[in-house]
Amino acid sequence: MKWLRANLFSSWPSALATLAILGLAGRLLPPFLDWAVVDAVWRAADPRACREAHGACWAFIAEKHRFILFGTYPFEQQWRPALATALLILLWVFSSLKKSWNWRLPAVWAAGLAAIGVLMWGGVLGLPYVENERWGGLILTLILATFGIATAFPLSILLALGRRSAMPAVRWISVAYIELIRGVPLISLLFMASVMLPLFLPSGVTMDKLLRAQVAMILFAAAYLAEVVRGGLQSVARHQEETADALGLSWWNRMRLVILPQALRAAIPPLVNTFIGFFKDTSLVVIIGLFDLLSTVKVSLQDPAWSGYGVEAYLFVSAVYFVFCNAMSRYSRGLERGPAHGAQPRLLGES
Amino acid sequence: MAALAFALGYLYCNAVQNLEARRIASGFAFLWREAGFEISETTFHAFSAADSYLHALAAGLANTFRVAVSGIVFATVLGTLLGLARLSPNWLLARLAAAYVELVRNVPLLVQLFFWYTVISDSLPAPAAALQPLPDVFLSNRGIFFPLPGDAPVLAGFNFTGGASLTPEFAALLIGLVTYTAAFIAEIVRAGILSVPRGQVEAARSLGLGERGTLRFVVLPLALRLIVPPMTSQYLNLAKNSSLAVAIGYPDLVSIANTTMNQTGQSIEGIAVIMGVFLTISLSISALMNGYNRRVALKGMAR
Numbered sequence: 001m002k003w004l005r006a007n008l009f010s011s012w013p014s015a016l017a018t019l020a021i022l023g024l025a026g027r028l029l030p031p032f033l034d035w036a037v038v039d040a041v042w043r044a045a046d047p048r049a050c051r052e053a054h055g056a057c058w059a060f061i062a063e064k065h066r067f068i069l070f071g072t073y074p075f076e077q078q079w080r081p082a083l084a085t086a087l088l089i090l091l092w093v094f095s096s097l098k099k100s101w102n103w104r105l106p107a108v109w110a111a112g113l114a115a116i117g118v119l120m121w122g123g124v125l126g127l128p129y130v131e132n133e134r135w136g137g138l139i140l141t142l143i144l145a146t147f148g149i150a151t152a153f154p155l156s157i158l159l160a161l162g163r164r165s166a167m168p169a170v171r172w173i174s175v176a177y178i179e180l181i182r183g184v185p186l187i188s189l190l191f192m193a194s195v196m197l198p199l200f201l202p203s204g205v206t207m208d209k210l211l212r213a214q215v216a217m218i219l220f221a222a223a224y225l226a227e228v229v230r231g232g233l234q235s236v237a238r239h240q241e242e243t244a245d246a247l248g249l250s251w252w253n254r255m256r257l258v259i260l261p262q263a264l265r266a267a268i269p270p271l272v273n274t275f276i277g278f279f280k281d282t283s284l285v286v287i288i289g290l291f292d293l294l295s296t297v298k299v300s301l302q303d304p305a306w307s308g309y310g311v312e313a314y315l316f317v318s319a320v321y322f323v324f325c326n327a328m329s330r331y332s333r334g335l336e337r338g339p340a341h342g343a344q345p346r347l348l349g350e351s
Numbered sequence: 352m353a354a355l356a357f358a359l360g361y362l363y364c365n366a367v368q369n370l371e372a373r374r375i376a377s378g379f380a381f382l383w384r385e386a387g388f389e390i391s392e393t394t395f396h397a398f399s400a401a402d403s404y405l406h407a408l409a410a411g412l413a414n415t416f417r418v419a420v421s422g423i424v425f426a427t428v429l430g431t432l433l434g435l436a437r438l439s440p441n442w443l444l445a446r447l448a449a450a451y452v453e454l455v456r457n458v459p460l461l462v463q464l465f466f467w468y469t470v471i472s473d474s475l476p477a478p479a480a481a482l483q484p485l486p487d488v489f490l491s492n493r494g495i496f497f498p499l500p501g502d503a504p505v506l507a508g509f510n511f512t513g514g515a516s517l518t519p520e521f522a523a524l525l526i527g528l529v530t531y532t533a534a535f536i537a538e539i540v541r542a543g544i545l546s547v548p549r550g551q552v553e554a555a556r557s558l559g560l561g562e563r564g565t566l567r568f569v570v571l572p573l574a575l576r577l578i579v580p581p582m583t584s585q586y587l588n589l590a591k592n593s594s595l596a597v598a599i600g601y602p603d604l605v606s607i608a609n610t611t612m613n614q615t616g617q618s619i620e621g622i623a624v625i626m627g628v629f630l631t632i633s634l635s636i637s638a639l640m641n642g643y644n645r646r647v648a649l650k651g652m653a654r
Contacts, residue, residue, distance in 0.1 A: 007442035014441040021443050173355070180626075183633035185591040187605060188625045195618040199369045200362045280459035287461075287598050294462060310469030318458040318466065325457035 047305045060309040061316050064300040068316075071136015071291040077128065081139040084119045087112060088142050096331055109150070116143075132210050136291030138320070140210075144282040144292065148217040149225075149275055155218070156225030157264075161255065163230055174226075181223035186284055189216045194288040213285050221278050228274050232267030233259065272332035276325050283321075293317060366619070381615045382408070388610060390602045392518050404611050408624060411607030418521065418603065419590045419632075422528040426589060427582075429529060430536025437541050448537065455534040461595055463531055468523035468599045471495075478510050487514070494518045520601035524593065532589045536582065543578035544570065575647045583640035590632050594625075604628060 009015040039055025043062055050057035061068070070078045091112045094100055100108070120139070123129035135143070162174030181189070193216035194209065201207065207215075236259055244258040264271075286295040297313045300306070382405040390398045394413035398406060436448035455463070472492050476482065481491035487498040495517045496504040504514030517525070547570050555569040597606035605625055612621035 007440070010440055014439070014444075017439070017441050017444050021447060180630070183630040184626045185594040185605070185629060187594045187597065188622055188629065191605075191609065191612070191618075191625070192622050195612060196622055199366050199619065201369075202365050276457070280457075283459040283461045284595070287595075294459070294465070298465070308473060310473050311466070314462055314466040314469060317462050321459055321462060322454070322457045326453070329453075329457060 050306075050309070056312050057306075057309045058312060060300075060306050060312055063306065064303075067137070067300055068293070068296045069137045071140065071296045072134045073136060074128070074130060074134070077122075077130065080119045080122070080127065080130075081135070081137070084116045085139045085142060087116055087119070088139070088146060092146075113146075113150075132208065135210070137296045138293050140291060141279075141282050141293040144214060144217060144285065145275075145279045147214060148221050148282070149278060152218045152221035152225055155222040156229050157260065159222060159226035160229035160233060163226065164233060178223045178226050181220060182227070186216075186220050186281055187287060189220050190284060190288050192216060209288070209290060213288060213290055217278075217282065217285075220281070221274075224274055224277070225271065228267050228270045229263065231270060232263035232265075235266045236262045269332045269336045272328055272335070276328045276332075279325060279328070280321065293320065379620055381611075381617050381620070384615075386611070387614070390607065391600075392521065392602060404615070407607050407611065408604065411602055411604040412628060414601065415590075415593055415596075415603040415605075415628075418524055418528065418596065418601070419593045422525055422532065422589050422593065423586050425525070425529040426532040426536055426585075429533035431540050433533055433537035434540025434544070437537060438544060452534045452537050455531055456538075460527060460531045460592055461598060464523060464527040464595055464599055467526045468519065471519045471523050478506060481506075481511075492519065495522050518601075520596070520599055523599055524596050524601045528589055528592060531592070532585055535585050535588075539578055539581045539585065540574075543574035546577050547573045572647065576644075579640060579644045579647060583637060583644075586640070587633050587636055590636065591629060594629075 008018045035055050037055075039053055041050045041053045041055065041057050041059045044050055044057075044059035047059075047063075050059055066075070066078060070081050073081050091109060094108065095105060118124060118127070120135060120143075121130060121132070159174050159178060162170045163178065165171045165174070190213060193212040197207065197212050197215070240258055240262065241254060244254040249257065282292060283294045285292050286298065289295075291299075294317055297317050301310055301313055383403050385401055386404045386407040387400050388407070389400050390407065390410055392414070393410045394417045396410070396413075398410045433448045433451065436444050437452070439445045439448075471490075471494075475490050475492045478489070478491040478493050481489040481496075483489055487503040489496040489504060489511060491511075493510050496511045496514050497516070498504060498514045502513050504511040504516070551569055551573060552565055555565040560568065593603060594605040596603035597609055600606070608621045608625050612618045615621075
């Protein structure tokens with residue numbers, strides 16, 4: 001009662017706002033619940049069951065879930081992308097633990113990615129070969145995001161260091177690259193990769209669509225990550241570099257042993273936020289015709305027997321993206337709140 | 352350096368060879384040729400298929416501006432309200448705003464655009480049975496209709512005439528861009544206001560400034576310094592995100608450049624146009640906001 005008065009009815013405007021929200025909820029929630037739960041069709045072998053009902057047709061998702069999650073991957077082999085998806089998620093969870101931030105991490109990633117490659121392509125260990133034109137769904141989204149970040153990250157460190165370089169040519173090239181990429185929409189880079197890149201390759205050499213899109217995503221992510229890394233570099237006190245210099249460390253060793261470990265650690269929360277943005281941006285490949293998660297949903301909607309359930313379908317994809325992005329943003333907030341400063345003095349000893 | 356120059360030269364030679372092999376004449380001469388396609392909606396001037404590609408791209412640019420400018424205005428208003436709501440002493444209001452921000456920020460904009468487009472074009476009724484949330488405002492699968500002073504929309508045949516209207520494509524794009532960007536703006540506004548030290552507010556109150564005076568002369572000037580730079584990048588993001596119009600069929604610059612590239616094969620030029628225009632927009636918005644930032648910055652702190 002006391003809580004109610006303090007938090008909901010502390011003043012006249014506050015009381016009015018509370019009543020308005022409750023009134024609105026009273027009018028909007030029951031029809032929504034009727035649609036989404038009470039009148040909804042959860043399982044139906046026949047689309048007609050959905051046509052007759054007034055509620056949501058979740059049976060559409062149940063019917064199409066294999067295609068939405070795995071695209072056109074051969075049906076009886078779909079345990080392979082399922083396993084690869086689980087493996088990739090495990091890799092991410094493993095890397096998010098502070099305990100695993102050491103030299104073993106790159107090795108674990110190399111092994112994990114190799115295993116995923118074997119699973120997806122096959123051709124060895126008795127697994128039939130599946131060309132990557134047939135990859136699709138959730139695993140394609142995860143692969144685009146993972147390989148994109150894994151490749152763009154080292155590139156972005158070079159760009160960020162380049163932007164602070166004492167050599168004017170290196171500095172200007174880095175600045176021009178970063179500003180150019182950040183100034184144009186991702187979709188123009190994807191168009192570039194899908195229609196312009198083939199023009200720049202020698203005749204006879206072709207690159208498949210997935211690789212071209214991946215290259216565009218990497219070039220895009222590198223520019224944004226470079227700015228985050230630069231922010232981290234700026235947070236490292238100037239005397240750190242001067243001290244390292246005075247100790248006679250070479251430029252590479254100064255960066256590798258002193259500056260970067262501190263800069264990157266400071267930049268982890270904004271880096272995770274950039275990862276979230278990048279993960280969401282992978283959905284744009286639908287525009288150039290790749291079969292990512294959003295694309296498989298759009299294709300499912302074209303089945304005439306099940307057409308007209310777009311709202312259900314997009315709510316489902318939203319939920320999938322939300323689960324991934326929300327996990328990442330919770331993690332990043334946890335890091336920001338965590339005992340970051342307490343851990344700071346141990347930093348140099350560790351690395 | 353030499354390696355970079357060599358690589359660029361190599362790519363250039365490849366491109367020249369490939370263009371020759373495909374019989375594509377490079378250069379911007381195609382801009383003056385007849386476009387031969389119609390544009391479903393234009394902003395200021397009429398466009399017909401007999402007009403040139405240049406004309407078509409200009410119409411696309413006008414459409415981009417229309418959605419970007421109105422998007423920025425509405426997103427700022429909605430975002431500021433949401434940011435204030437998150438700081439409200441009312442628990443329900445604050446939690447509702449927080450849930451909104453969390454939900455909208457964690458779903459890709461493109462998914463949200465498809466969602467809104469489906470809601471408008473599939474789930475809304477036909478004009479004859481249009482929803483009427485307010486007098487003379489009609490929501491239908493043919494678009495949103497609202498009255499202008501002295502001119503209300505009237506159902507005539509299969510659609511409305513009179514008043515003003517938003518096509519389903521424009522409405523979906525605008526709603527998507529505004530609701531998405533507002534979530535980010537809300538966080539910026541909240542952080543800006545939270546950054547004002549409590550002591551500043553208390554000092555202002557003890558000097559005898561009222562609630563409004565405190566906000567006007569103390570809180571806002573201090574908060575704006577922190578709000579303006581990230582706000583600029585949100586405006587830029589909104590302008591760049593408006594290019595997703597191509598996915599739901601709103602004829603913005605990118606979608607018309609895309610059609611042009613498909614028809615003429617002039618992909619290098621088409622992409623150069625898109626990139627040139629967006630770079631110009633980005634650089635001008637940053638220049639404008641930098642100027643504004645210098646004005647709101649503390650005297651002697653301007654950089």
